[in-house]
Amino acid sequence: MHLSSRPIIAAVDSRQLEYFVAVAEELSFTRAAQRKFAVQSTVSAAIRALESDLKTTLFDRSTRRVTLSAAGEALLPEAKAALEALDRARAVVEEASTGLRGNIRIGTMTRLGLVDLAALLGAFYQRYPLVEVQVTTSPTGSSGLADDVRHGRLDISLVGLNPTELTGLEARELATVPFVVMVPSAHRLAGRDGIELRDMAGERFIDQLRGFGNRTTVDHAFDNAGIPRRVQVEVPDLSTVPEYVRAGLGVAVVPEVDLGNQPGVARLRLTDIDLTWTLSAITLSGKRPSRAVTALLDLMSDSIRPGAAF
Numbered sequence: 001m002h003l004s005s006r007p008i009i010a011a012v013d014s015r016q017l018e019y020f021v022a023v024a025e026e027l028s029f030t031r032a033a034q035r036k037f038a039v040q041s042t043v044s045a046a047i048r049a050l051e052s053d054l055k056t057t058l059f060d061r062s063t064r065r066v067t068l069s070a071a072g073e074a075l076l077p078e079a080k081a082a083l084e085a086l087d088r089a090r091a092v093v094e095e096a097s098t099g100l101r102g103n104i105r106i107g108t109m110t111r112l113g114l115v116d117l118a119a120l121l122g123a124f125y126q127r128y129p130l131v132e133v134q135v136t137t138s139p140t141g142s143s144g145l146a147d148d149v150r151h152g153r154l155d156i157s158l159v160g161l162n163p164t165e166l167t168g169l170e171a172r173e174l175a176t177v178p179f180v181v182m183v184p185s186a187h188r189l190a191g192r193d194g195i196e197l198r199d200m201a202g203e204r205f206i207d208q209l210r211g212f213g214n215r216t217t218v219d220h221a222f223d224n225a226g227i228p229r230r231v232q233v234e235v236p237d238l239s240t241v242p243e244y245v246r247a248g249l250g251v252a253v254v255p256e257v258d259l260g261n262q263p264g265v266a267r268l269r270l271t272d273i274d275l276t277w278t279l280s281a282i283t284l285s286g287k288r289p290s291r292a293v294t295a296l297l298d299l300m301s302d303s304i305r306p307g308a309a310f
Contacts, residue, residue, distance in 0.1 A: 016046045019042075084288065088290075101131060105136070140209070146166065162220075162278075171280040172282075179275040181267070196270070203250065206241050218275075233250060
């Protein structure tokens, strides 16, 4: 069955399409219902009604999994396009009479000083009071935030990932900072002006959790250099790394941050590799951002604070 006909889509209730897209992206009726703030029975009933209207099965269901059928695969891009067109039409009408409207779900890292996100969102609200903004973080860092954007759980997110990790996403680079090495003041390397990766062979390391962008970058650098690395302490907040370094529990390779005076900690340059961390704002590739998201992206670009901590 061919489902790319616009007249068929136009005849379908938009709420049914919203539920269909949610289930298709989550591959779970339970998660789709949570995402749409609905009860599962309502989502299931809407999908059954949609399948009845289209006279086809959109999902292959079993007790263990939900997958898209061939017809569902064909419908998904058309459903997304129809909903985006409807959203744009609504936005144009509403903005003409009342100003910019919409909903933005934004993800961010646990600590971010390159952008004062609270102040930025406050300024955004003052300018666009009819746009509702929801902010969340991910326990798996930038990787988890990127997946949330890919699966439609977030509209935009701030992440620190390499370009190779941004498949399926559009990235607007906001700032780039170099990595530095932190060692205890009494460490054998502390008196040097700069060091190389091989100088740290055999050391214990302090770093963030797997999935965080800066952790992934450092892991790749040591892997590519053929130098084994043992992470002794994992922390979710970058600002706590110097405390563990000062306590002598290991060394750290982290993006250069301005955390003020850190007694007992020496900071060294990396001289054998150009290792940098990039802060980017990401949206889903192939989907035109809403006018509200575009306005927020533009404001972000103007709000970067060079040399600030994050």
